[in-house]
């Protein structure tokens with residue numbers, strides 16, 4: 001059974017009533033941004049904010065996460081709601097009173113909004129605990145910005161924190177521009193890219209620049225590899241399932257008349273489907289090794305897997321579309337036409353549990369979403385009003401999924 005109009009309206013009103021409190025929490029978090037997997041001040045604020053809600057709270061062991069289980073009054077399965085907690089090594093350009101108190105660190109990706117929005121959802125859900133058939137796992141996650149915090153929380157058991165594997169998982173990401181405040185956007189299937197790093201070393205034999213035939217020059221081989229990788233991308237992969245390979249660093253030698261022993265290449269690799277993500281490392285290694293072999297040299301290829309492709313379940317995106325429109329009207333939902341080439345470690349959760357990740361517009365009122373500063377900018381600003389959207393959508397997704405299970 002889907003949530004009815006009256007329940008959705010009540011959720012929206014409850015989330016709006018929480019706004020002063022969620023805003024206060026968001027501002028407190030914004031003033032003490034922390035990096036990586038160890039966020040003691042952030043964790044303390046989360047624990048304090050949840051203290052009066054009668055939840056089963058489990059702080060992380062290897063990282064400063066918080067897993068909190070809200071038990072409903074009726075039996076049923078468990079669902080998961082996630083908010084990431086970490087900031088970025090960015091020096092904030094102040095605009096008004098709300099500014100980082102930690103020099104060189106800033107909530108420039110809006111994860112303070114995610115934490116406060118998830119606490120807001122927890123309060124809305126706790127207030128109607130008696131009607132809930134099942135449990136809600138609240139996943140407060142450090143280390144999204146390249147540290148794989150979601151992976152570590154899965155290893156510590158977050159997906160089974162309620163005693164059984166969660167049957168649905170939902171997360172939001174606020175956007176400082178591109179989407180107007182209060183608008184929710186997503187798409188079925190691939191929403192975000194996988195991001196990998198490849199490091200290539202071409203092994204030659206150094207010598208005198210005037211007598212290359214007595215040496216084995218790795219420099220022209222490295223140059224051929226750069227071009228061969230671009231040819232590989234266009235000849236071996238479907239143009240509608242794109243691959244991006246960018247060699248961002250190339251290094252060899254010391255001066256003009258010395259052939260070096262080695263040449264190094266570093267590249268970033270973006271893919272948009274699990275199949276392509278799986279296939280691309282072997283293809284890259286083949287090109288590098290065989291181009292080198294063609295010239296009598298060798299290449300070693302070190303391929304580092306980053307976050308996998310973020311893939312939304314189609315049924316769960318339909319749920320997100322329906323509850324968003326029920327909460328805030330038809331215009332509050334936007335079908336995202338294409339995936340975005342950024343990466344996200346909620347992908348690890350969505351590899352194991354059907355769910356949906358959605359973008360929430362937080363462009364400050366009065367600014368043009370097309371020109372406002374984007375996430376990760378030292379001037380990125382996030383509208384507090386988007387906390388109502390985040391809290392209401394997360395709470396509604398959890399309730400709607402549990403209502404479906406209750407039949």
Ligand SMILES: [Zn+2]
Nearest residue numbers: 109110111173
């Ligand atoms: Zn982010």
